[in-house]
Amino acid sequence: MSATLISDIKTTFKDKFNAEPLLIFSPGRINIIGEHTDYNDGFVFPAAIDKGIAAAIQKSDNAVCVAHAVNMDETIEFSLDALKPSKEGSWENYVLGVVAELQNRNKTVGNFNIAFVGDIPSGAGMSSSAALENSVVYGLNELFDLGLTKEEMIFISQKAEHNYVGVNCGIMDQYASMFGIEDHALLLDCRSIEAKPYKIDFENHELMLINTNVKHSLSDSAYNDRRSACENISSLLNVKALRDATKADLETIKDQVSPENYQKALYVIEENERAENASKAMEAGDINLLGELIYSSHNGLSKQYKVSCEELDFLVDQAKESNYVTGARMMGGGFGGCTINLIEKGKAAAFETKVSKAYKEKFNKDCSVYSVKLSDGTKVVN
């Protein structure tokens, strides 16, 4: 968590609203493995990171609420009794959506001012959206004594994304951002919403992110389409979610689904197994197995689930060519954003040099490399 980010947002808030704010830091996340399994009630393996959203928030006596996004240098005013979604793709919907979901649950919030700033590039697949939603719900819960549990808060954040942003996301991002534990990744069962923390201190390896710096359009509709395809197959199989299906079950309906959707469901069943196997590999300290599972995850995301893109595939191929990268895959929803790499300690600089050059030559644009620190979840930082 960046101390400068927090002190900057405090100053911005005081300058703009002339009041002492409550300060919240809400982190983004990485995900080691278990992609597109969350909305199938399966397993994911995320961790909160030291990058995210710093928000300053306080009650207001004015007739409207004001929200200021520092990164965009945009300010909006809105009335609590006339909430409606703003234009598609705007940051405003994350804020408005959370307030609307609180109202849907008959939680009374009064007028407030909020300013926020983030250090996660949007579209990086590191959940700046969940971080923002969580910062808003957490701040409002504190300010207006709403008595919400953290679990209730993450479902409010998720619903905001469904109803105001239009992405029918699972619960991974909001969970990881809210419940993160320093130095740990969380093996989360997305059905029971119970997680087992794993201390991440590989003997000879570390995690490294590489951002393609692209986000292809239509990713939201592609995401929702995949979720529907999974749900349709679950109904055909007469199970609650694909988490309950085996590969043998899937065979029984193979002729009733398109080959593309068969592959997608197969991917989900296999990825769910991989996430559980990854936790076992970690327990056994088997870094090579963990790496293989991560590479297989990418293969499935790219070839079966079809949520990768040329830039992500290129970065993973670069990793495969470098024998010191034990595993690499695209991370998050896909169609751009980052790869996560499990790399031997001491090799990050060499890999960065190699990949940056190759990526620039191939796509005539830069990729960005981040090292991350696994961190605590959403909290007050005054």
Ligand code: GLA
């Ligand atoms: C996005 C969604 C998550 C999850 C991932 C894919 O980040 O918000 O709920 O589905 O994609 O694993």
